[in-house]
Amino acid sequence: MNEKAQTTGHVFQVRWIPKYTFVERLLHWVHTVSFVPLVATGLVLYLDFLKPLAQGEAGEWMRLVHRLTAILFVGEPVIYGILQPRRLWMHIKEFSFERDDLGWMKNAFGYYVLGRHTDMPPQGRFNTGEKINGVVMILTWALFVGTGLIMWFGKGLVPADIFRLMVMVHDLTMIAAVCMFIVHLYLALAHPLMWAALVSMRFGYTSASYAAEHHAKWYYGPKRAQELYEAKKKAASSKH
Amino acid sequence: MAKAMLIDPSMCLFCNACSVECKQQNKVPLGKNIFLTQMVIHEEGKFPKVKQRFIKRACNHCTEAACVDVCPTGALYHHKDGYVVLDQSLCNGCGYCSQFCPFQIPQLEIIGTFSGAAKSHKCTFCAERVGQGYETSCAAACPFGAITFGDREKLLAKGKDRVKVLQVRGVKEVQLYGEKELGGLQVLYILEGKASLYGLPAEPNYPYLANIWQNLVRPLSKVALGGTILGVLAAWVVIRRNIKMEDVE
Numbered sequence: 001m002n003e004k005a006q007t008t009g010h011v012f013q014v015r016w017i018p019k020y021t022f023v024e025r026l027l028h029w030v031h032t033v034s035f036v037p038l039v040a041t042g043l044v045l046y047l048d049f050l051k052p053l054a055q056g057e058a059g060e061w062m063r064l065v066h067r068l069t070a071i072l073f074v075g076e077p078v079i080y081g082i083l084q085p086r087r088l089w090m091h092i093k094e095f096s097f098e099r100d101d102l103g104w105m106k107n108a109f110g111y112y113v114l115g116r117h118t119d120m121p122p123q124g125r126f127n128t129g130e131k132i133n134g135v136v137m138i139l140t141w142a143l144f145v146g147t148g149l150i151m152w153f154g155k156g157l158v159p160a161d162i163f164r165l166m167v168m169v170h171d172l173t174m175i176a177a178v179c180m181f182i183v184h185l186y187l188a189l190a191h192p193l194m195w196a197a198l199v200s201m202r203f204g205y206t207s208a209s210y211a212a213e214h215h216a217k218w219y220y221g222p223k224r225a226q227e228l229y230e231a232k233k234k235a236a237s238s239k240h
Numbered sequence: 241m242a243k244a245m246l247i248d249p250s251m252c253l254f255c256n257a258c259s260v261e262c263k264q265q266n267k268v269p270l271g272k273n274i275f276l277t278q279m280v281i282h283e284e285g286k287f288p289k290v291k292q293r294f295i296k297r298a299c300n301h302c303t304e305a306a307c308v309d310v311c312p313t314g315a316l317y318h319h320k321d322g323y324v325v326l327d328q329s330l331c332n333g334c335g336y337c338s339q340f341c342p343f344q345i346p347q348l349e350i351i352g353t354f355s356g357a358a359k360s361h362k363c364t365f366c367a368e369r370v371g372q373g374y375e376t377s378c379a380a381a382c383p384f385g386a387i388t389f390g391d392r393e394k395l396l397a398k399g400k401d402r403v404k405v406l407q408v409r410g411v412k413e414v415q416l417y418g419e420k421e422l423g424g425l426q427v428l429y430i431l432e433g434k435a436s437l438y439g440l441p442a443e444p445n446y447p448y449l450a451n452i453w454q455n456l457v458r459p460l461s462k463v464a465l466g467g468t469i470l471g472v473l474a475a476w477v478v479i480r481r482n483i484k485m486e487d488v489e
Contacts, residue, residue: 045312045334046458055313059332063356113475115482152356155335155348163339164449167310168457175461179468186472192483 015208017219019125019200023087027080028201034073039178041066046171067152074145094126095134100217104128112191119232122216122225133184140177143169242322243370244301244392245379246399248430249438250406251386252294254279259296261381265366274347276363277378282439295429295438296378296387299324299345299363303423306450307337307346307362315360322392323365323426333358342422342444365426392426399428406432422446 020028041062044053053062081088103121105128110116112129120127126134147166150158154166187194188201196214200206211218216225262268262277277298284291301323308316308324315330316337326346337346337360351357366376374380375389388395399416406414411432418425421444435442 051312051314054332055315055330056332059313059330059334060357063332063334067354067356113478115479153353155339155350160339160344161447161449164447164453167336167339168449168453171453171457171461175464179464182465182468182472186476190476192479 016205017208017211018204019206019211020204021087022204023080023084025201025204027076030072030076034069034076035177035181037065037069038073039174039181041069042174046174070148070152073141074149077141091134094124095131095138097128097131101128101131112187112193115193119229119236120214122220122222122229123214123218125215125218127214129187133180136176136180140173140180143173144177147173242392242426243365244322244390244395244426244428245376246388246390246395246428246430247296248386248388248402249294249296250411250430250432251384252279252296253384253386254281254294255383257381257383258378258387261377262363265369265377266364268361269349272349274349274361276361280439282437284437293432293438295440297345297439298378298427299365300343300418300422301363301365301426302342302421302444303425304446305422306340306342306447309454310336310340310450312336319365319367321370323367323370324362325364325367326360326362328359328361331360333360335360337362340447340450342441342447392424392428395428399430402430406430 044050044059044062052058100121100123104123107118107120108129110118111120147170150166151163151170155163158166188198196206196210208219212220216228219225220228256279259275259277259279263270263275266276268274268276275297277296280295280297282293282295284293303318303322305316305318305324308318311317312334313330313332315327315332317325317327319325333348333351333356335348335358338344338348346360346362349359349361351359366374366378370376376387379387379389388398390398396416396419399419403414403416413433415431415435416428417431417435417440418428429438429440431438431440
């Protein structure tokens with residue numbers, strides 16, 4: 001790479017290709033603006049140094065905001081599913097795991113943490129990590145909504161043991177979702193190799209060379225991507 | 241010195257003076273079916289052989305109180321004299337106390353189901369009065385001596401004596417309830433028969449889910465959250481050393 005950059009005095013030429021539709025990006029950001037306040041207002045019950053915010057009138061406000069944003073959180077994927085059921089079905093297929101995901105997971109630590117340029121198996125529009133994020137998000141969403149609705153409207157109607165279980169499961173779900181969110185936030189904002197991800201989620205376009213490297217199966221199509229991957233591996237092994 | 245109340249249903253005539261006085265003294269909202277203390281009748285047998293048992297239903301002020309442990313605001317806490325106080329100005333209405341109490345005592349006044357606005361109500365052992373050296377208002381109001389207020393040690397001895405007296409009079413299965421239950425209740429009962437006949441659980445248990453939630457899930461999940469944050473920071477430091485931004489396309 002970078003031959004061009006050297007010849008043109010460090011001016012990058014980036015070819016942009018569309019990656020996310022407008023509605024997909026809207027869904028992503030509506031989810032963000034509902035999820036973040038939900039976590040913030042929930043954590044006041046959880047972290048001791050935020051306790052003053054949970055007490056009395058402040059606590060009542062927290063609970064109200066939690067409920068208002070919960071409506072958005074519950075409603076937004078449902079509305080998406082009603083308006084664009086085919087896209088939703090496509091996402092479910094996109095998020096399902098396959099054989100190549102194992103290869104990704106084997107190399108992920110070296111690639112994303114150590115920055116080693118190992119050849120990652122070709123990935124679709126969503127790579128394995130994004131798939132894991134997607135699946136965790138779908139599962140935690142369902143758990144949040146189920147346990148949350150029972151805690152909201154079922155107080156006194158469901159047996160006390162069920163309510164107690166719901167409180168605990170809601171807590172555990174929060175931990176899973178927030179840990180995933182921290183990793184997601186890090187990769188989007190701070191990881192040097194992932195610069196194009198935030199751009200594409202903001203504007204809907206991604207760099208062609210980024211797509212070729214990170215999402216080859218989507219960029220070239222599965223067959224061509226596999227050929228290129230095999231050729232690359234062969235070249236690498238003959239070099240040694 | 242732990243304070244307590246001794247409830248002796250065998251002396252009770254169901255006059256309701258205790259609940260009326262309680263409502264007045266504690267300014268309990270009227271017309272909302274909220275009671276800090278409430279007289280309850282448990283009936284058994286078939287006419288004409290009917291027996292009624294009266295019992296004062298209110299917070300038992302457990303030593304191992306699940307409500308105190310699950311309250312996220314600190315509105316519920318143990319007074320140094322052993323009883324459980326509810327500071328309503330701190331309560332945000334989450335209602336965990338009403339759901340985790342093994343006696344189902346705290347009442348949640350739901351102001352708006354949709355908005356979630358609510359307030360918890362429960363007997364506070366007349367903390368203000370007791371703090372000034374008076375007895376609880378229900379004990380003060382009881383004209384028959386069915387409710388006695390005092391030091392827990394003395395009331396335990398008194399209760400045991402009363403059990404013996406009733407046994408001599410031929411009452412079977414009389415027992416003192418509350419001495420050891422849930423680490424010791426601050427409300428002791430003399431029951432003429434099984435606890436279930438009075439609507440009390442024979443062996444009240446600290447809810448196991450409260451235990452798992454507070455002592456296992458919460459500490460472990462703090463480790464998980466902290467670990468993720470530290471892990472991400474470490475990964476960031478490593479990757480910044482290993483990747484040159486000039487090489488990234």
